Each structure stands twice: as structure tokens, then as C-alpha cells.
Amino acid sequence: MVQLANRVVACRAYRRRVHPIGAISAIDRFAAERDTMLTSLQRLVAAESPSNDIEACRRCARVLDDIGNALLGEAPAWIERDGRVHLRWTFGEPRVALLGHFDTVWPVGTLAARPFAVSSDRATGAGIFDMKAGLVQGLHAVAALEDRAGVEMLFTSDEEIASPTSRALIEDLARRVDAVLVLEPSQHGAVKVARKGISLYHLEIAGRAAHAGLEPEKGVNALAELARLVIAVEALANHALGTTVTPTVASAGIAINVVPPVAALHVDVRARTIAEQERIDTAMHALHPVSPDARLVVTGGPDRPPLEEQRSRELYNRASAVAARLGMGDLHAVEVGGGSDGNLTAAIGTSTLDGLGAVGGGAHADDEHIVVSEIPARTALLHALIQDLLRDPISR
Numbered sequence: 001m002v003q004l005a006n007r008v009v010a011c012r013a014y015r016r017r018v019h020p021i022g023a024i025s026a027i028d029r030f031a032a033e034r035d036t037m038l039t040s041l042q043r044l045v046a047a048e049s050p051s052n053d054i055e056a057c058r059r060c061a062r063v064l065d066d067i068g069n070a071l072l073g074e075a076p077a078w079i080e081r082d083g084r085v086h087l088r089w090t091f092g093e094p095r096v097a098l099l100g101h102f103d104t105v106w107p108v109g110t111l112a113a114r115p116f117a118v119s120s121d122r123a124t125g126a127g128i129f130d131m132k133a134g135l136v137q138g139l140h141a142v143a144a145l146e147d148r149a150g151v152e153m154l155f156t157s158d159e160e161i162a163s164p165t166s167r168a169l170i171e172d173l174a175r176r177v178d179a180v181l182v183l184e185p186s187q188h189g190a191v192k193v194a195r196k197g198i199s200l201y202h203l204e205i206a207g208r209a210a211h212a213g214l215e216p217e218k219g220v221n222a223l224a225e226l227a228r229l230v231i232a233v234e235a236l237a238n239h240a241l242g243t244t245v246t247p248t249v250a251s252a253g254i255a256i257n258v259v260p261p262v263a264a265l266h267v268d269v270r271a272r273t274i275a276e277q278e279r280i281d282t283a284m285h286a287l288h289p290v291s292p293d294a295r296l297v298v299t300g301g302p303d304r305p306p307l308e309e310q311r312s313r314e315l316y317n318r319a320s321a322v323a324a325r326l327g328m329g330d331l332h333a334v335e336v337g338g339g340s341d342g343n344l345t346a347a348i349g350t351s352t353l354d355g356l357g358a359v360g361g362g363a364h365a366d367d368e369h370i371v372v373s374e375i376p377a378r379t380a381l382l383h384a385l386i387q388d389l390l391r392d393p394i395s396r
Contacts, residue, residue: 026326026384030140030376037136037375038118040067044102044132045116045125049157051103054084057157060102061085064135064155071143076153081165086156088169089142092149096389097173098138098382099341100131100183100357101159101166105364114366124369133370134183134357141383150390152177159341162303167344174345174352179315179394181382182342182354185363189374190332192355193316196242197277197306198339199269201284203229206295209254209261219259223252225289225296226263233267236283242272244337245280267300270337274347277302304339305347307354312346314394315353322384328377351394356382 030037044067049060061078064087069075076087087102104127116125123133135155142151154173156166163170174180184192205226210219230247237245245267252263267284271277281301289296316333323331334355342354359378360370 026380027377029144030379030383033140033379034372034375037140037379038123038372040139041123041128041133041136042116042125043067044136045128046111048106048108048111048126049103050105050107051158051160053108054157056108057103058085061087061157064102067136068139071139072148076155079169081169084157084165086154086166086169088155089151089153091151094152094173094176095150095178095393096152096386097177097180097345098142098151098153098183098386099170099173099180099345100135100138100153101156101341102132102135103157103160104130104132105160114368118372121372122369123372124367126368129185129358129360129368129370130363131184131357133360133375134185137357137375137379137382138183141379141386144383145386147390151386156341163341163344166341170341170344171348174348174350177350178396179389180342180345180350180352181315181356181385182340182345182352183357183382184340184342184354185357185370186355186359186378187334187336188361189359190334190355191316191319191353192307192336192340192342193312193333193353194272194309194335195307195339195343195354196270196272196335196337197274197302197343198304199271199277199280199300199302201267201269201298201300203265203267203287204297204299205229205263205265205289206297207259207261207263207291208293210259212257212259216259219261220291220293221259222263222294223260225291225294226250226252226265228290229265229287229296232287233265233284236280238276241276242270243276243280244268244270246270272306272335273308274305277305304343307340307343307346307352309335311349311351312353315351318388318394319353319356319381319385322388323381326377326380326384328381331381350396356385
């Protein structure tokens with residue numbers, strides 16, 4: 001059992017507000033489950049699951065299966081792709097999907113330094129915010145439905161490494177449902193209505209080696225070519241449109257007294273629109289070295305399309321109305337630069353709302369945490385939004 005160092009008065013942040021009659025009962029329902037949710041979350045965080053450790057992810061899947069089975073009375077389907085497992089619960093003909101991942105960026109052993117802990121209104125632990133708390137909240141929200149018909153949950157194990165084995169599953173799911181609710185963490189409580197698309201490139205320059213002191217003129221300096229390319233790459237950005245083009249990792253040369261015969265560069269691109277992704281892609285593949293004797297090979301391209309605001313607008317309006325009925329006040333919305341599997345579902349053309357998971361901070365950082373008192377209200381919001389979408393399906 002979770003031992004709370006200082007018991008938190010559940011939902012105290014919400015009780016300070018004026019709620020409509022009866023609305024607080026929805027939040028109270030999940031406030032009564034808060035300690036159970038924390039116990040499940042402790043188990044899930046303890047099951048460390050770095051993306052590149054397939055066996056660790058499989059162990060975490062077993063814990064998630066057990067938690068979900070206890071809540072839902074039904075085991076998930078285990079979907080195997082290239083030795084990697086993903087979990088799926090399906091109830092009837094799906095119309096609303098909950099999407100999340102249980103892999104994290106943290107290597108096995110991280111918990112020895114940063115174990116699960118609750119202190120006052122803050123719960124910490126590797127992977128708790130991104131995004132194991134969202135999974136627990138999603139399971140409880142679905143478990144509380146009187147009729148789950150029309151709901152599907154897909155929890156994957158490779159989102160943090162760009163979803164190589166789950167991408168087809170996610171895109172297929174998006175084609176089968178009317179709406180996708182992504183359980184990624186919120187941005188300080190705000191849902192994410194837009195995410196930039198991500199493109200990744202690798203540039204390799206081949207020059208020619210020569211002695212740097214005796215006859216440098218006989219060499220072709222790949223490092224000098226790389227320096228010019230870095231400037232050209234940065235110039236492709238369009239900050240007015242939110243397009244960033246960032247050289248991130250570079251290497252060159254073989255020895256201090258040799259004209260560098262090789263150089264390489266990685267480039268990270270973020271763009272709000274597919275048109276901007278395509279513009280950058282064309283420009284990147286049109287780059288060329290200055291020296292006719294140098295060779296440049298550009299590989300890579302768009303990895304995730306953007307989640308454009310038009311794909312989330314109707315769902316955000318629905319969620320805002322639900323939050324108001326629950327007495328939660330205004331539901332804020334943000335655009336973020338990081339990608340998620342919500343980018344993939346939006347690109348299919350399916351209404352997608354992201355950031356419906358935990359409130360907290362420190363994703364991919366040492367201070368990763370969630371706010372305990374926010375758990376009941378966020379779960380109530382998700383539960384009520386699912387109900388709303390099942391009663392009145394969103395238009396495709």
C-alpha cells in the first residue's frame with residue numbers, strides 16, 4: 001500500500017471554487033478512488049520500462065495487464081510486433097479511443113535514485129508524469145462507465161523511440177474511431193490542441209584526407225563544408241511560421257594533423273503545418289557542398305506529421321463544456337513543439353485531443369512529478385468526456 005507522508009485533502013484545489021449542484025459528485029467519486037489509483041501507480045512506476053529494453057517493457061505490460069484486468073474485469077489483447085508487446089482493450093464497436101504508452105526514457109536502475117514517493121501534494125518517480133499516471137487515470141475513467149461499448153484503449157511500448165512497431169496499429173485505430181483522446185500529460189493543466197510535426201535528417205560529407213601541415217591544399221576539407229552547411233540549414237527556419245531547423249549533433253575529422261575527410265550532422269526540424277514540412281524536406285535534399293570534389297548525402301525526412309489545431313478544435317470545445325459542467329473552470333489549451341502518437345492519429349484525419357493525462361511537470365527531467373490533488377478532477381474530466389462522445393458522436 002502507498003504510505004502517504006502527508007495525506008492530501010483530495011481535490012482541495014477544486015473545492016475552493018464554486019461548483020454547480022451535483023457537479024462535484026463526479027469529482028468526489030474519483031477522489032474516493034485516489035489512494036487506490038496511487039497504489040496502482042506505484043506498481044506501474046516500479047515496473048521500469050525504458051523503450052529500448054524489450055523485456056523490461058514486457059514486465060511492465062504484465063503489471064498494466066493486471067491493474068486493468070482488476071478494474072475492468074477483462075484482460076487486454078497482447079499484440080506482438082517484432083518481439084515488442086502492446087496492449088489493447090476493446091469494448092464493442094469502437095468509436096472513442098484512448099491512446100497512451102507505457103515505455104519511458106529512463107534506464108533500468110533509475111528508481112534506485114528516484115523511487116516512487118508521495119510528499120504533501122506531489123508524487124514523484126521516473127516515468128510518473130510521462131505518462132504512467134495518465135494510464136491509471138484512463139483505466140479508472142473507463143472502469144467507471146456504466147456502458148463501455150464503443151471504447152477502445154491502446155497502450156504501446158515504443159512511443160519514446162518514434163513508435164516503429166506500433167505506428168501501423170495506431171493509424172489503423174484512428175481509421176476505425178471518431179475521436180482519439182491522448183493520455184499524454186497536460187501542460188500545467190492545459191490540454192494540447194496542436195503539436196508541431198517532426199522531421200529528422202542526417203547529413204554525411206565525404207572529402208579527402210591530406211597532411212594538414214605538408215600539403216593541406218591536396219585535401220578536401222569535409223569540416224569546412226560542414227560549417228557552411230550548418231549556416232545554410234539554419235537559414236531554412238521560418239520563425240514567423242513557427243518552423244525551427246536546428247543542427248543538433250556534429251562530428252568531423254580523424255586526427256588533429258589531417259585535413260578532415262569525413263563529417264556528419266544531425267538536424268531536428270519542427271513545423272506547424274505539413275506544407276512547411278514539405279518545404280523543408282525539399283530544401284534539405286537540395287543542399288550541396290561548395291567544393292566540386294566533396295560529396296554530400298542527405299537522408300531522413302518527416303517522421304511525424306503535425307497535429308494541426310483544426311483536428312482538435314471540436315474535441316476541445318466538447319472538453320471545455322464538460323469541464324464547465326464539472327465546475328472545473330476554464331480548460332486552457334496550448335500548442336507544443338514535442339510530438340506524440342496524437343500526431344499520427346490527427347494526420348489520418350481523426351479528431352484528436354492531446355494532454356488529457358496528469359497535471360505536473362518535469363517530463364524527461366530529474367524533477368518529474370504529478371500533482372496528487374489534481375488526479376480526481378482530471379479523471380472525472382476524461383470519464384465525462386468519453387460519456388459525452390458516446391452519447392453524441394463527433395462528426396468525421
